[in-house]
Amino acid sequence: TDPTAVLENPATDPTTVLENPATDPATVLENPATDPATVLENPATDPATVLENPATDPAT
Structure with a gap:
């Protein structure tokens, strides 16, 4: 330890966690699969x- x-x-x-695209919050946001905006x-x-x-529309 x-x-x-x-x-x-x-x-x-x-520092490395931030540079790693899998764990970098900035990269996660830029990735269409994980970017809330793209989703x-x-x-x-x-x-x-969906509605x-x-x-998939429950009303229909």
Whole structure:
């Protein structure tokens, strides 16, 4: 549990975590699969589109 070793370990170094696209909040937001904005724009996952689609609209 050497603090230096923790910082040098990419899995635990806060700097490396931010640089890793899988864990970088900025990259996660830019990734269409994980970007909340893109998810809303995607007809398959956009709640508005799901409601407008007769196959998935509860009212229809």
